Amino acid sequence: MIDMHGAELDELIAAEKKQVAFEYHNEAWADGICDGIEAEILAETAISTALTELVRRHGESEVLQLLDTLRQRIVEGEFLPDRNLQ
Incomplete structure (x- = not known):
């Protein structure tokens, strides 16, 4: 038996x-692509939906902090499809 705290x-x-x-x-994305919805539209809609929910639950200030963190992660290349994991 595994003992976990x-x-x-x-x-x-x-x-x-x-x-x-x-x-x-991933399933929803694939369905949208199969239905002819462009990736850019799917991405923008997903981001807008997520931000709306986060602001509703946590407020604008917290979401702005999250966006600052995400911006830094983008700058560091974390979301590049061909990034090299070391």
Whole structure:
């Protein structure tokens, strides 16, 4: 039997939820592409939907901080499709 502390279990559950959410998004993306919706439209809509929900739940200030973090991650190349993981 695996003995996990509450925080470890919470992290494991969160990671599993993120993986499932990723799979849902990939399915929706593929369906949209198959229906002839351009990737740029899907991406902008996904970002707008996500930002609207985040602002509703956490407020503008927190979301602006998140966007600053995301901007830095973009600058660092984290989202490049051909980035080199070392």
